[in-house]
Amino acid sequence: MTIRAFALVIAVLLLGTACGRADDTAQATAASPVVGDDEPVALWQLEDGFVPPGWLAIRPPHVVVYADGRVVVDAARQLRLSPSEVSDVVSALDKDLTGQPPTATPHPGAPAVADVPTTMLGVRAGAGKMREVRVPALDEIGGAYDKQLYEARDRLARLAQRVTAEGQEYTADRVRLVAEDATGRTGKVRDWPKDVPVPPQPDPQSPVRTQDLSGQAANAVIRLxxxxxxxxxxxxVFVDASGARLALSWRYLLPHE
Structure with missing residues (x-):
């Protein structure tokens, strides 16, 4: 073999190796999102539905999987997955949701159901944006949608069960305080707790106010x-300095909120 022919063979081999590595990198990127540790890579939450306005304001995502492996369920329980487990979850959800429209439509003949939540399923593959698919009444009308949507929900449901059983309590140093108008409500009324701010009311027509707090104010909410x-x-129910009666609740904020 001549020196020129030998050099050509080596060049071809190097090119093939480089292509193979590029393919491997692309596949790894698709399965392992390159985002900040506190960014969600998989998400399951409920939206809307016939529930009190205050609950809509305070309801957390049901399941959030973060890039660093942390999984938080209902802003109450947490568990950390290994990098390979995160990759498996993201890859499977990406396959489930690929090709789905932003809002799924029930199959012809499916019953209409009113006043129930819409399920939002999301996945972030690679460095792209979160792909979100909204499915109205997914839990109420079984078989009305593509099976991949039920598989995606069930996959996250199994993860939620694991986190609830094996995980630890979730806490944070930031909270979301929600106040709902309680005018005319009977029962015990308490004085407004010291060091807890009264959430502002940007919309006079809305019965709900929210405020995200940290530091001393958050600690006061948690304690009082x-x-x-x-x-x-x-x-x-508490009464503020103006005499307004407000029902209060709070939850821990999630890392990405």
Whole structure:
């Protein structure tokens, strides 16, 4: 073999190796999103539905998987996955949601259901934006959508069960305080807790106010505003300095919020 022919063979081999590495990198990028640790790479949450306005304001995502492996369920329980587990979850969800429209439409003949939440399923593959698919009444009308959507939800449901069983309590140094108008409500009314700010009311027509807090104000909310996890709709009523009656609740903010 001549020197020129030998050099040509080496060049071809190097090119093939480079292409193979490029393919491997592309596949790894698709399965392992390159984003900040506190950025969600998989998401399952409920939107809307016939629930009190305050609950719509305070309801957390049901499941959030973060790039660093942390999984938080209902802003209450957390567990950390290994990098390979995160990659598996993202790859599977990406496959489930590929080709789905932003809002899914039930198959012909599916029953109409009103006043129920819309399920939002999301996945971030590679360095792209979160792909979000909204599915109205997914939990109420089984079989009305492509099976991949049910598989995506069930995949995250199994993860939520694992986090709830094996994980630890989720806490944070930031909270979301929600106040709902309680004018005319009977029962015990408490004095406004010291060091807890009254959430502003940007919309006079809305019965709900929200404020995200950190530091001393967040600590005051955690200490002084009762939080009954067993009865999430049982909000204590307080009266502020103006005489307004407001039912209060709060939850820990998630890393990306």
């Amino acid at each position: 505003v009762p939080h009954d996890k067993a009865q999430p709709f049982n909000w204590p």
